[in-house]
Amino acid sequence: MKQLLENALQHAVDQLLKESGIEAGVHVRLTRPKQKEHGDYAANVAMPLAGCLDQPPREVAGRILAAVKWPDAVEDADIAGPGFINIRLKHASEAEVIKMVARQGDAYGRVEVSEDAEKVNLEFVSANPTGPMHVGHGRGAVVGDSLGRILTARGYSVHREYYINDAGAQIGVLASSLWKRVQQQAGISVELSDGEYPGEYLIEVARQLLEQYAFEDLNRMDHDRDVWPIIVDYAIEKMMAMIRNDLAALGIEFDHYFSEQTLHRSGKVAALIEQLKADDLIYLGTLPPPKGKEVKNYKPVEQWLFRTTGFGDDVDRPLAKKDGTPTYFAADIAYHVDKFERGFKRQIDIWGADHGGYVTRVQSAVKALTGLDGQPEVLLVQMVNLTRGGEQVKMSKRAGTFVTLREVVDEVGADAVRFNFMTRRIESQLDFDLEAAKQKSEENPVYYVQYAHARVCAILRKAEEEGVEAIEAELVNSSRLITDEEKSLVALMLSYPEVLDKAANRHEAYRVAIYLMDLARGLHGFYHKHRVISDDEELTQARLLLVTAVGQVLCNGLSMLGVSAPERM
RNA sequence: GCGCCUGUAGCUCAGCUGGAUAGAGCAACGGACUUCUAAUCCGUAGGUCGCAGGUUCGAAUCCUGCCAGGCGCGCCA
Numbered sequence: 001m002k003q004l005l006e007n008a009l010q011h012a013v014d015q016l017l018k019e020s021g022i023e024a025g026v027h028v029r030l031t032r033p034k035q036k037e038h039g040d041y042a043a044n045v046a047m048p049l050a051g052c053l054d055q056p057p058r059e060v061a062g063r064i065l066a067a068v069k070w071p072d073a074v075e076d077a078d079i080a081g082p083g084f085i086n087i088r089l090k091h092a093s094e095a096e097v098i099k100m101v102a103r104q105g106d107a108y109g110r111v112e113v114s115e116d117a118e119k120v121n122l123e124f125v126s127a128n129p130t131g132p133m134h135v136g137h138g139r140g141a142v143v144g145d146s147l148g149r150i151l152t153a154r155g156y157s158v159h160r161e162y163y164i165n166d167a168g169a170q171i172g173v174l175a176s177s178l179w180k181r182v183q184q185q186a187g188i189s190v191e192l193s194d195g196e197y198p199g200e201y202l203i204e205v206a207r208q209l210l211e212q213y214a215f216e217d218l219n220r221m222d223h224d225r226d227v228w229p230i231i232v233d234y235a236i237e238k239m240m241a242m243i244r245n246d247l248a249a250l251g252i253e254f255d256h257y258f259s260e261q262t263l264h265r266s267g268k269v270a271a272l273i274e275q276l277k278a279d280d281l282i283y284l285g286t287l288p289p290p291k292g293k294e295v296k297n298y299k300p301v302e303q304w305l306f307r308t309t310g311f312g313d314d315v316d317r318p319l320a321k322k323d324g325t326p327t328y329f330a331a332d333i334a335y336h337v338d339k340f341e342r343g344f345k346r347q348i349d350i351w352g353a354d355h356g357g358y359v360t361r362v363q364s365a366v367k368a369l370t371g372l373d374g375q376p377e378v379l380l381v382q383m384v385n386l387t388r389g390g391e392q393v394k395m396s397k398r399a400g401t402f403v404t405l406r407e408v409v410d411e412v413g414a415d416a417v418r419f420n421f422m423t424r425r426i427e428s429q430l431d432f433d434l435e436a437a438k439q440k441s442e443e444n445p446v447y448y449v450q451y452a453h454a455r456v457c458a459i460l461r462k463a464e465e466e467g468v469e470a471i472e473a474e475l476v477n478s479s480r481l482i483t484d485e486e487k488s489l490v491a492l493m494l495s496y497p498e499v500l501d502k503a504a505n506r507h508e509a510y511r512v513a514i515y516l517m518d519l520a521r522g523l524h525g526f527y528h529k530h531r532v533i534s535d536d537e538e539l540t541q542a543r544l545l546l547v548t549a550v551g552q553v554l555c556n557g558l559s560m561l562g563v564s565a566p567e568r569m
Numbered sequence: 570g571c572g573c574c575u576g577u578a579g580c581u582c583a584g585c586u587g588g589a590u591a592g593a594g595c596a597a598c599g600g601a602c603u604u605c606u607a608a609u610c611c612g613u614a615g616g617u618c619g620c621a622g623g624u625u626c627g628a629a630u631c632c633u634g635c636c637a638g639g640c641g642c643g644c645c646a
Contacts, residue, residue, distance in 0.1 A: 034592085462606095
């Protein structure tokens with residue numbers, strides 16, 4: 001509908017400009033006014049146009065109105081305020097949305113995936129396989145998963161990937177931590193060193209390892225050549241199993257878990273470095289000491305530096321040590337280039353805010369190597385502060401007092417975790433209160449929305465009990481829906497596809513959550529003011545279809561967030 | 570010191586590719602269950618949109634400077 005109106009207006013505007021011999025293109029954009037006296041849609045084109053044409057805005061608006069050919073659904077349009085064009089739709093045609101929802105069901109709001117759908121690689125979570133995920137990872141996971149669902153609904157071909165950092169120093173630390181736990185299990189007295197992973201989860205892993213291998217056998221083998229690979233592989237496998245399991249508890253799955261190791265083993269990282277040398281994109285140099293931050297034992301060291309400054313970065317970035325040992329950055333580039341080679345020209349990465357400093361350098365490198373501009377599109381998700389009853393939950397990785405994502409999901413439930421993480425823009429830090437998340441009030445909006453859905457179901461059950469049989473949707477007289485509450489629900493449902501579209505285009509999945517809270521509010525308000533089932537048969541049928549449609553849209557929206565839509569609460 | 574993010578009601582947040590009287594919820598106060606679920610609803614009250622300039626017919630929204638908080642700043646990821 002919005003699109004139709006915009007086209008009609010745009011046509012009139014173009015014509016007007018043509019007549020006046022003005023080249024400048026003015027783009028029509030419609031908004032939904034907050035005040036309903038301002039109509040169903042409003043356009044402000046006359047204002048910017050007034051400047052071009054050197055005429056008062058209201059006069060320009062008049063000329064536009066004279067020239068425009070409205071679609072049938074338009075009741076009337078008038079000029080208001082400083083020069084807004086307010087458009088009113090024939091209400092009956094708006095209310096027909098309830099039939100559209102009935103026809104389309106789960107598909108309402110979605111667009112069909114076409115053959116030539118744009119391929120998008122969506123990388124998220126990518127937590128290091130060195131321990132359990134924390135709530136911060138959870139936020140990224142939920143945001144990424146929901147965005148994936150939304151993009152899919154809006155016709156993109158989405159490929160979900162998890163990048164496993166299973167190479168590098170941290171993996172060595174993980175393995176040595178596990179080895180010590182194994183030794184401890186065997187009764188040998190060793191202490192974890194500073195920096196090794198103290199979490200108890202490794203004790204359990206050590207136990208399992210010893211069920212497969214006798215300690216004596218492990219101890220007899222050559223430590224570096226034979227035992228170490230066993231320990232390393234076992235540790236990574238167990239950590240990833242735990243992570244997948246925890247993600248599954250949130251209803252999150254990936255198409256592909258991409259191993260960093262494979263990039264090294266296949267020689268892609270080494271080849272990348274050679275290529276960069278050949279292209280003169282890297283050079284042996286020394287970086288100045290970082291400013292403002294004390295670096296203990298700073299020593300100027302020669303490294304292979306990537307010329308990212310040529311692509312918009314502040315300083316060149318180290319890619320490998322002098323001896324050629326690659327840094328994680330080299331693997332990271334190889335990974336994104338690999339995505340490109342697999343045909344992904346759109347890459348969306350969801351990272352924690354603490355990785356914000358790496359956006360420019362990765363984009364610079366990707367641009368240098370593939371020519372892609374602004375890829376990957378990185379969404380930085382801000383931190384989560386975990387509180388309980390308003391008190392900060394103290395966490396220390398070192399002390400092992402660490403609240404894991406899994407513990408939080410088990411305590412408050414996946415639906416509450418998911419919805420709460422989606423109610424804020426990713427740019428704002430999020431206070432997640434464990435007590436509030438369990439409470440059943442508007443402070444915990446997930447129940448508010450779910451309750452609205454359950455309430456719809458209750459009405460439909462009641463109708464069935466009373467022997468009221470719903471007639472075919474197309475036969476319903478939707479023009480009976482004339483109260484403010486009904487109109488407001490109709491308008492909200494009409495805007496659902498627009499909300500989804502905006503959420504997809506701007507990568508702002510939280511919009512769906514905010515929308516659902518509005519729709520639920522509309523439903524609750526309607527419920528208290530009007531009865532669905534009454535003696536007026538025609539009205540009953542119209543309202544039954546209305547609430548059925550609301551229930552459907554609530555359900556559709558909740559599915560975008562991976563949250564369930566219960567029929568009873 | 571530099572970069573990114575944030576600053577809107579007592580609290581948590583929407584509104585931010587400029588538009589009409591800045592919105593919700595919680596908390597406060599007052600009401601609504603013989604009715605399709607009160608996990609709900611209705612009403613009252615609550616604001617120098619961090620501060621100061623600028624651009625514009627019009628600024629919470631864009632630009633600049635400042636203030637405050639978070640994150641980050643080579644050989645970890």
